[in-house]
Amino acid sequence: MSRIGNPQLLRTMNERLLLDRLRVHGPSSRGELAKASGLSKPTVSAALSGLEEAGLVRLVGSLSGRPGPTTAIYDVNVRAGVVAGVDIGRHWVRLAIADLRGDFIARSDIRNSARSAVDLVRRVRTLAHRVAADAEIDWTAVHYAVIGSPGVLNSATGRLDYAPNLPGWGRAGLVGQLRDALEVESAIENDINLAAVGELTSGAGVGVRNFVLVSIGTGVGMGIVINGELYVGSTGAAGEVSFLPAAEVDAPPDDARQRGMTETVAAAGGVTRNARQAGMSPASAKEIFAAAVAGDARARSVVEAEGRRIGALITAVAAILDPELVVLGGGIGHNVDLLGDSIARRMAELGPLRPRIVASTLGDDGVLTGAVSRALGVARDRLFDRRTPSA
Template sequence: MNGVLAESAIGRQVNCQAVMERIVRQGPISRAQVAKLTGLSKQTVSELVSMLEESGWVREVGSVQGKLGRTAITYELNPKAGYVAVCDLGGTHLKLGIADVSGHLIEETRSPLKDGGAQVEAQLLQGITGLLDKHAIDRSKLLQVVVGVPGVVDRKTRRVHHSPNLPALPGVDLEAALCSVLGAPVLLENEVNLAAVGELWRGRGQASESFIFVAMGTGIGMGVILDGKLWRGARGGAGEIGYMPVLNEDIDLEVKRHGPLETVSSGQAILRFYREFSGNPVDELPEIFDRAAAGDEVALLVIDKVARGCAKAIGATATVLDPQLCLLGGSVGGRPEMLERVRYWLADMMDDPLPVEACALGKKAGLIGALAIALQEVNGRHFSPQLPNNMQDNELYLSRATIP
């Protein structure tokens, strides 16, 4: 199946891409309907559909009544043609999923990281192989793995750096390690970038060509979508707002490692501020939000302070990028109390405040984004003759037309 198009000329690849797109987007569909929609000859379409069927990418699914009482066979994408594994690696937990090439997420799991992430490679391999075995999926059918990581991914070295919330990660060549064992291409991507892509594909970002996604959880990060593309920046660090300078904060070694903004606007900041202001050694974030709901003045003050820091970062980014929308997510950012205070402070800071909305996909945004990228990688490798002319190393072009 991997060599379906290996010997094909570029024109044939273009035609195959057009045929496959129609089957994916509009199947079940007959060969005649594909020919009409693509403008290709019936003979060309018939040859390409036969090739795709023989190699397992499409399958017969029924028939339709044609002219003069004739019936025509209809085709659709074969979901069992291949599978992708998607991973969302956070600072404390690991989310995994297995999906077929139709975009159906067959199963997803969530588990705590062991030993502070020191066993991340083994845990990922165990989780992925466990899902493959559970659903009786042959390893040869695994076509792509996409892993979201809490750090900056250098596209040249394909390694992770600047990962303060999972310090074991930069010491592991995760991409090479997974690829060698699983035998499938592996792509690493920043976890917040994945969430932004997820919202662009199936969430609240679908109606916006340019938006920012701010995730506030253990730390804080941003995914940037500009003109329908994920923007990574020159070194993969676009959206790392945790390192945005906060002028009224002292920069010591710890602040420099995690980032000035992250030290005052994140889940860890909420815990630290509450302990400092109240003298109460609270260890769990939900407890602070529960106290705020009960009228605890210190808890309310802390949430407001952290929301103000987040609003400053959003406002600063908005003045530079001019996005249409900001989506707020993450275990902390996704809480309605945080959304309300961020909106309040943005309105206080800006004459024309950027609209801020809660993300639609919640905790699944990262996995959905990983799935979108995985399907795009499979499509590009097996059917697309070339990448778009405007695609650069620091961009990720998301073609909605060829993703189920």
């Protein structure tokens, strides 16, 4: 039988259309769904009946008090499945459990004080069960989890490459141990890529087809969105801009080769090092930016130099990708109000390319938001396919 004429396939397509409509737009009547989808009311009723029987849609209310029969209101059963997002960073570990609409049911952020990779895995497991308890579910009820982490998963070796800021994080067997500890089906993705997904779905990148997220903090990285989709390259290393050459590093030492020349000079460690060379004694890059706001001339000079580095980096990126928008994130990058002028001056010196530059609207929540979004994409498909007979 032709696929076009297959009644089961047509019903499946109609059910998915209505399920996605309810998920995005919220509670609706059969008449509203028919008008929005272009389907007939009997077709909508049949599709809703199938979705309700599968537990994916539920009756949430009714409207009466006007001529004609009572109008039933339907919505997605957001608790038909739950997902989790995990953000493992150098200083913080964040974990959230979300329903099928992406709303967080429970969340917790803890300081990353782990002394080893094994200790960190143990803490992530403990945090997962604690958040599940807060959500009043068993952790094993989570349908799918996405873990955001520094580095790029090497499919050939199973290791995380380019993750020097988390000691021991690139050793053999670590990824498997992390997945085993979580006990639910999961995937691990680069944290900056997930932050870009977060901006695409809920932040500064909503409605933007081509943009990049440049994150500058403990490390330097970039997430790339092309034609509305995350781009990771052939091995997942697209956006590893920490390895772009930096004029300030002529003969890179081993540390610069491992971390990348741009990261060595532009990340938090490079900023604090430059401040010390200027006669300051900062405890952190955050302290330097606070001093610049307060008017300290030395701090302002350090911030100016950092802005020029970022301007050169954005110029290089713009020359290759021509993004409509550059979203700056990370502990340093989000200071667009302080860095903006020096970034613009450096870009003007280097050429005519002028992408729009804004600060991340999600801030520290970007990776977690992106992780939940990716997990939802998998879970929604699986929950729907699981209840659909083979076409």
